[in-house]
Amino acid sequence: xxxxxxxxxxxxxxxxxxxxxxxxxxxxxxxxxxxxxxxxxxxxxxxxxxxxxxxxxxxxxxxxxxxxxxxxxxxxxxxxxxxxxxxxxxxxxxxxxxxxxxxxxxxxxxxxxxxxxxxxxxxxxxxxxxxxxxxxxxxxxxx
Numbered sequence: 001x002x003x004x005x006x007x008x009x010x011x012x013x014x015x016x017x018x019x020x021x022x023x024x025x026x027x028x029x030x031x032x033x034x035x036x037x038x039x040x041x042x043x044x045x046x047x048x049x050x051x052x053x054x055x056x057x058x059x060x061x062x063x064x065x066x067x068x069x070x071x072x073x074x075x076x077x078x079x080x081x082x083x084x085x086x087x088x089x090x091x092x093x094x095x096x097x098x099x100x101x102x103x104x105x106x107x108x109x110x111x112x113x114x115x116x117x118x119x120x121x122x123x124x125x126x127x128x129x130x131x132x133x134x135x136x137x138x139x140x141x142x143x
Contacts, residue, residue, distance in 0.1 A: 007044065009056035010085045011078055012126040015043050018057045021125040025103045026088070028055070038063060055085075081127040093118040093134035100132075 012018035022028040028045040031054050036042050040063065044054040060066060060074035077083055090096040093111045097120045101107065108129070111120040117135040124130065 004052070006052065007054045007056055008086065009058050010128060011060045011074055011083065012057050012124070012128065013059070013075060013078055014126070015041055015057050015059050017125050019043060019045070022055075022057070025100065025105050040064065079127050081123060081129055083128050085124065085128045085130045087131045087133055090132055090134050093120055093132060096132060 019030065019033075022045050023030060028047055030043070031046045032042055032044040034042045041059070043057045045057065046054045060071040060078070062068040062071050066074065097107065097111050100122065106123045108121040108123070111118045111132075111134075114133075117133050119131055119133045122130050122132055
């Protein structure tokens with residue numbers, strides 16, 4: 001039986017630029033950076049307070065899973081901002097939004113009130129979007 005979800009992968013246009021973005025601007029840490037067979041770079045990142053989950057940054061290139069046509073199509077989708085990378089949680093969405101903007105992170109707009117909390121949508125340097133959310137407690141949502 002499957003016991004847990006340990007890694008999630010998403011595509012970026014340049015692994016080194018993405019590594020810098022996620023570590024320098026968002027506070028992730030490099031967990032693994034290794035060159036595999038065929039020159040494939042296995043690059044994983046994680047958050048300091050979440051040691052049991054890693055994000056794999058992958059460049060869309062022909063090889064193990066993609067042919068050149070699919071890799072090219074995927075690169076175009078990333079660059080157009082058609083792919084999202086998930087939800088990042090914060091205790092204070094508005095303060096984190098201001099700090100990340102000072103660090104050069106691009107956001108679609110300022111934080112907004114939503115039924116589940118406060119959310120701001122940002123973009124990484126490849127064009128992927130992410131949601132940054134401050135969740136409301138169940139008690140607050142019931143009011």
